[in-house]
Amino acid sequence: xxxxxxxxxxxxxxxxxxxxxxxxxxxxxxxxxxxxxxxxxxxxxxxxxxxxxxxxxxxxxxxxxxxxxxxxxxxxxxxxxxxxxxxxxxxxxxxxxxxxxxxxxxxxxxxxxxxxxx
Numbered sequence: 001x002x003x004x005x006x007x008x009x010x011x012x013x014x015x016x017x018x019x020x021x022x023x024x025x026x027x028x029x030x031x032x033x034x035x036x037x038x039x040x041x042x043x044x045x046x047x048x049x050x051x052x053x054x055x056x057x058x059x060x061x062x063x064x065x066x067x068x069x070x071x072x073x074x075x076x077x078x079x080x081x082x083x084x085x086x087x088x089x090x091x092x093x094x095x096x097x098x099x100x101x102x103x104x105x106x107x108x109x110x111x112x113x114x115x116x117x118x
Contacts, residue, residue, distance in 0.1 A: 006105075008098040009051045012063060016044025019070070019091050026084045033079045037088075040070050044095065051102070060102045067095030
């Protein structure tokens with residue numbers, strides 16, 4: 001299968017790295033919700049690297065769900081009033097939008113093939 005080099009997947013990779021290191025950068029590494037940032041950052045890193053190598057539509061759906069979770073997690077986990085909530089809103093929204101963009105590339109491509117380089 002042919003690998004892809006879409007810029008959306010590279011941005012999702014960067015967002016994952018950012019989300020993983022942000023608890024130390026913003027000083028919330030010892031909070032009860034820092035695990036969400038670590039775990040979601042690792043998942044974004046893994047799925048974006050996977051998508052860069054061999055994209056399948058289910059990977060894009062998983063990334064979309066992760067982005068949605070990151071966006072709503074401040075409310076779901078009860079830290080919506082924290083100053084660092086904006087980090088989750090921005091990263092989650094960005095990942096969600098980029099995942100929708102990636103999914104839109106599937107409109108003319110068979111689900112079982114790699115997406116062509118764009």
